[in-house]
Amino acid sequence: MQTSSIIVMVGVLTxxxxxxxxxxxxxxxISKNQETN
Amino acid sequence: MKNKALGYSSQVALVLSLIAGSVGTGNIWRFPxxxxxxxxxxxxxxxxxxxxxxxxxxxxxxxxxxxxxxxxAPGAFRDFIGRNFTWLGTAVAVIMAMxxxxxxxxxAWVTYYLGLSFTGGYFGVDKVEMFNSVSNxxxxxxxxxxxxxxxxxxxxxxxxxGIEKANKIFLPVLIGCLIFVAIRSLMLPNSNxxxxxLFAFDINQLLNYxxxxxxxxxxxxxxxxxxxxxxxxxxxxxxxSDINLTTTIQVFGDASVSLIAAIAxxxxxxxxxxxxxxxxxxxxxxxxxxxxxSMTQLFESMSGGQLVSVMFFLSLLFAALxxxxxxxxxxxxxxxxxxxxxxxxxxxxLIVLLIWGLPSAWSAKFLSNQxxxxxxxxxxxxxxxxxxxxxxxxxxIREKFLNNPYTGFEIGFWWEMAIKFVSPLIVLLMFLWWxxxxxxxxxxxxxxxxxxxxxxxxxQGATILVISRIxxxxxxxxxxxxxxxxxxxxxVPDNGYSA
Numbered sequence: 076m077q078t079s080s081i082i083v084m085v086g087v088l089t090x091x092x093x094x095x096x097x098x099x100x101x102x103x104x105i106s107k108n109q110e111t112n
Numbered sequence: 113m114k115n116k117a118l119g120y121s122s123q124v125a126l127v128l129s130l131i132a133g134s135v136g137t138g139n140i141w142r143f144p145x146x147x148x149x150x151x152x153x154x155x156x157x158x159x160x161x162x163x164x165x166x167x168x169x170x171x172x173x174x175x176x177x178x179x180x181x182x183x184x185a186p187g188a189f190r191d192f193i194g195r196n197f198t199w200l201g202t203a204v205a206v207i208m209a210m211x212x213x214x215x216x217x218x219x220a221w222v223t224y225y226l227g228l229s230f231t232g233g234y235f236g237v238d239k240v241e242m243f244n245s246v247s248n249x250x251x252x253x254x255x256x257x258x259x260x261x262x263x264x265x266x267x268x269x270x271x272x273x274g275i276e277k278a279n280k281i282f283l284p285v286l287i288g289c290l291i292f293v294a295i296r297s298l299m300l301p302n303s304n305x306x307x308x309x310l311f312a313f314d315i316n317q318l319l320n321y322x323x324x325x326x327x328x329x330x331x332x333x334x335x336x337x338x339x340x341x342x343x344x345x346x347x348x349x350x351x352x353s354d355i356n357l358t359t360t361i362q363v364f365g366d367a368s369v370s371l372i373a374a375i376a377x378x379x380x381x382x383x384x385x386x387x388x389x390x391x392x393x394x395x396x397x398x399x400x401x402x403x404x405x406s407m408t409q410l411f412e413s414m415s416g417g418q419l420v421s422v423m424f425f426l427s428l429l430f431a432a433l434x435x436x437x438x439x440x441x442x443x444x445x446x447x448x449x450x451x452x453x454x455x456x457x458x459x460x461x462l463i464v465l466l467i468w469g470l471p472s473a474w475s476a477k478f479l480s481n482q483x484x485x486x487x488x489x490x491x492x493x494x495x496x497x498x499x500x501x502x503x504x505x506x507x508x509i510r511e512k513f514l515n516n517p518y519t520g521f522e523i524g525f526w527w528e529m530a531i532k533f534v535s536p537l538i539v540l541l542m543f544l545w546w547x548x549x550x551x552x553x554x555x556x557x558x559x560x561x562x563x564x565x566x567x568x569x570x571x572q573g574a575t576i577l578v579i580s581r582i583x584x585x586x587x588x589x590x591x592x593x594x595x596x597x598x599x600x601x602x603x604v605p606d607n608g609y610s611a
Contacts, residue, residue, distance in 0.1 A: 076308040083153035083494040084311040087160065089373055099127075101520050102357050106123045109352060109518070 119604035133438035158327035164440030173501035177345030184445030212439035213469030220256035257473035270611035289427035306382030338494030366592035
């Protein structure tokens, strides 16, 4: 694979998959806090 | 006695419902195709920007519309910006009835092919003939279509709990199967050629306006602004749930599934075809051509192809079915707002969808006509949403409803600029571009009976808008309650669907 393709692949997958995982984690944490309070 | 709270059981359930509504066949059979046809990596970057700059702002506003008014599309427009604009929401609901009708036929095709994958029934036969026989005048397809409509209407009839329960099955199966196909795809020899093509970056493609228009088209037709989807699903979200976070996750979830699908499809095609040119030919053969003709040929030629075929069509089926249930909900909720009995709604929606969808189940040409008209009308729906959000007041929406005390992160001033200028202008531009394109691809663009002509869109679209406008006051009066006082978020109402 070309270097530019690898950079785009890593960037895009990190942005969307990583973003999805991060926001999901944040949502679950907030939900748990709301339940505790 | 403690009553069970109405609405989604949790914020996670809300977000899964939103993702299930957004993820459909477009993620699996359209995204990989348009990525490959428009320069791979450059297209993906443009698509990424369009999702964040155009789709997310509209969907955030639509979430507020549903949450605050607690009504389906017609009632949401009425209570958000005034009685005279009820028809905008009515038109959106009618367009979605059209979508649910023909989309049920698409789900029937996918179910048919899932059955053929199990039995190996399409192996050793001409794939073009097979697809033509499945999609035209096939009684089994019609029976499957009726089943799909009944199942979709039944899950929708069960309300929020029905959607939540269905998604507990649909989403894991969809994602699990797609990941399986993606892993198998990456294990094929030469799959790296496809992967390289998928993410290849060419600056010239990024400077090409067509790349951006195609990226925007894919973003809008995949995530779902202007469909009434977010408005409808947000009706059942509780006042303390986080609009900013849930809508952002919806958009990211939809995009993530698209990327898995691209990794599943493109390397498979490149690995199993004799040349890059042959692979491109497949990717340019249209949604149906690629999925039902070329992919089945490739599954037949690969080792373990029957299992991969089952997994592929299973993921497609659950993606399509989960969206279809939400389409039916968009159509059903306005009746519930008008105090129609839930059982009656079930039968009304069932009959409407069966009658409207039957020609699509019988003829692929009719289906493509409906797909073309509905695709364009969804853009009009997006403009309606932008109009409603701007008319209500972007500052108030952002400061009072989006950035509430329960939010995980705040939305900045950029959102107001995006929804006032960027989103509507870009959606309008895209609408005009597709209309112009239709003149070039169809020499009979003036003929309303031609399946993808400009005139058929104008005639059908105008009919929907005019009828919705004529019945504006009637529909407005039928919607019984007004929950929203302009400032406070009302609790989830007991409309029969919210428990």
